[in-house]
Amino acid sequence: MRKAADRLYVTQPTLTRAMQNLEDEMGMKLLVRSNHGVSLTTTGESLYYYAQSVINQLSEIEALKLKDKEFEQNKLALSVGNIILEDEIMLNFYENLQTRHANISIYETSIEKVLVHVAKLESEIGIIAVNTEQYPALNKILEIKGLEAHEIASSPLYVHVGGKSPLYGMDCIEPRELLRHTYVHLPYDYFSNINELITLGEIRVMDFKHTIVINNYHAIVNMIKRTDAFIFGGKWQIDELEKGHIDSLLLNNCNVEKKLMWIKRKKEILSIQAREFLDIIKENYAD
Incomplete structure (x- = not known):
């Protein structure tokens, strides 16, 4: 509390009273005080994230006051899980920017971390590819974290292989x-x-005995190009992987499908940049 008061240029008693007044207004505890310091309750954490969202929207309103686009900055933070985006996606977004100043952050990570990033305001939106077996669990987690998902496209399951694979050139394959x-x-x-x-x-x-875990999409693509290894994916990756001479084989006798989805926090108004990016995603991938 003392450090927080210093950062806010108020005295500690003033800050303590302000927090007590806020708790009285909310009708519940927001902070847990102990000998180890102060931490947020579940309600306090939710209020914090909502407050951050409000601040972001106020920043958008302030940006509208700027008449000269030369001084306006485009900001977009997004997380991508389990999908390799086409290069043209970012190129199209860049070409549509109305200002010289841009701050674009893209996190390529797992589906689970995409949800965490969006829930904690580290990313405004998330783009993920999940299969039909993962979908029920996704819906439960979305509800818990206060998120919502929107489907962009669906696809049968594909196997992506490089030129070094004996499977290269085949149209389809049995599991x-x-x-x-x-x-x-x-x-x-x-x-x-x-x-x-x-x-x-x-x-x-779980029957696959030869597996390699790689935490970087670029490294995964290089591994596929240079070995007989494979990855699973959807139809939206076919064109991009083909540029690197990676073939896509339809997986026969498989009831599992993939869904391409975008994620955001509930009741949040997306920034202009996020909406423009989603328009480009839909234009390239939507069914």
Whole structure:
């Protein structure tokens, strides 16, 4: 409390009274005080995130006052999970910017961390690809974290392989034919653990004995190009991977589909930049 008071240029008793008044207005405790310091209650944490959202919207309103676009700054923070975006996506977004000043942050990570980033205001929106087995769990987590998801497109499951793979050039493949090849995927999280139990035709994902875990999309693509390894994906990655001579094979006898979705916090008004980015995503990927 003392450090917070110093940063706010008020005395500690003044800040303490202000917090007590806020708790009285909310009708519940917002802070937990102990010998180790002060932490937020669950309600306090929710209020903090909502307040951050309000501040972001006020910044958008302030930006409207600027008549000269030369001095306006475009800001966009987004997280991407389990998908390799086309290069043209960012190029199109860049070309549509109405100002020289841009602050664009893209986090390529797991689905679970995308949800955390959006919930904690580290990213305004998230783009994720989930399969139909992961979808029920996703809906539960969205509800808990106060998020909402919107479907962009759906796709059958594809297998992506490079020119070094004996599978290269095939149109489709049976799941059991993949067992002798190396399966590459992102680090384990809650959603990838669900994948372990998925049945693909006569096999399960957990039956793959040769697996490599890589936490970087660029490194994954390079691994696919130079070895017989493969990754699973959807139709929206086909064109981009083809530029790197990576082929896409339809997986036969598989009831699992993939969904491309975008995520945001409930009741939040998206910035102009986020809406423009989503328009480009939909233009390139939407069914």
